Amino acid sequence: MGKVLMKGNEAIGEAAIRAGCLNYFAYPITPQSEVAEYLSRRLPEAGGVFLQGESEVAVSYMIFGAAACGERVFTTSSSPGISLMSEGISYITAAQCPAVFVNIMRGGPGLGGILPSQADYMQSVKGGGHGDYKLLVMAPASVQEAVEMMMGAFALAEKYRNPVMILGDGLIGQMMEPVEFPDSLKAEPTNKDDWATNGMATRNRKRRNLVKTLYLDPEELNSHNLMLKAKYEQMEREEVRYEAYNVDGDYRVLIVSYGTMSRVCRTAIDNLKEQGFEVGMIRPQTVFPFPKTAIYAAVDRQSCRAVLCVEMSMGQMVEDVERSVSGRRPVHWYGKCGGEVPTPEEVMEEVRKIVK
């Protein structure tokens, strides 16, 4: 199959099916409702199950149930919906069940707006729900990348027995781009018999599997958290992904930006280059684990005088960038979060301003 022109939301739904996931439970919310619209038709056709829950809270526990039974499962929502799911996500993470959550972010806080935003960065990478847990969070910058991340997400969720989140801004869901679904990204089935509640009798097991999140014994809970922590440390060692752009020359400013915002920055960098002003960029593809070593190395370049963090939020990624830069260069922020995407010209102006 060659390239097809698809809307991000539909491509995300199709990618899940192609990866081998046939269970999808969701509750509609702009700007990602087309995922449910698409899958309500496409999933039954593919032999899968589509169910609309009565709320996002209910959906998160439907995901928990299916995942605990060893089924591959995912859901999609947008910011306020993800807030409602956060309780369930905390439980799923505690119970070490693999599942995939997609957040096509809209403006907040509260009901906010329906236009693109990246204001759920903190919620996504620092937990979101209660307790010590993290999600593996990938942030696509194109529809093709959303497809590839989505297809790869199931294997990662199963490798770590931890939820994976795809974090896209509204534009990732709404825009159409040519896409391909690489067969090579189909997730192989994994054996879940040693933990999933997938039927003791049929699998000839002696011991009953138990999926739980309650640990009243303090020592037991502490060890449980240490074990979860070890998984997040393993993610930091093995799963960091980023793209470096225009970092071969003597750049005066290093931009850190992700998602659609990074594409605007790429245009700004190209334009500035034509004017003889070199700017490099590190684009995190995983925002947890964060590419801190890459950023640390990138600011080491003698020509680099400052770092500019560009995002559609009020600077939520800045603390991760500062942590990576470790005080060796000033870190600035530029962004908007009302739904309007900053233009290349605005980014260019900001870059010039900080090295004046």
Added chain:
Amino acid sequence: MQNEIQFAGFGGQGIMLMGQIMAQAAMDQGYEVVWIPSYGPEMRGGTAYCTVVISDRPIGSPIIRNPKHLVAMNRPSLEKFAPAVKSGGIIFINSSIISIDAGRDDVDVLKVPIIEIAKELGNVKAANIVALAAFVSRSQVVDFERLRESVKVKFASKEKLIPLNMKALEEGQKAAMAT
């Protein structure tokens, strides 16, 4: 080389479809392409617009404040978006229902009475295809033959409408050449 085309009108005029047909044609021709709808809150009957970006290299910013070309299907769209069009671009005007001018002397203005033309073809709904054909014929942003194929792909599930739309393409092309 990058081309940006904004299609604008009111809901029901087939604005999104025009952009999708063009995006499909550009993709088939081997270009990089992005189609972006306006998805802000709108009233029924309010304005609808989409932007198609066509490029020979990977597309950076998908957000275009100053498109190269505008296809204006109603008056509010022309008034709102004409000032933002880049100098040297094309402004297409649906002259069946837009009685004013573009107010620009640095762009190529193409006026076509697409609704009358579509009515003569027997179906007013084909007006958007007439407009698309006229615009492509003037701007050459994609090959006309690709556009024809792309229309066939889009109407594959409504096959009986294909002959009508093929005629609409021809009439649009003729109208653009006559002005």
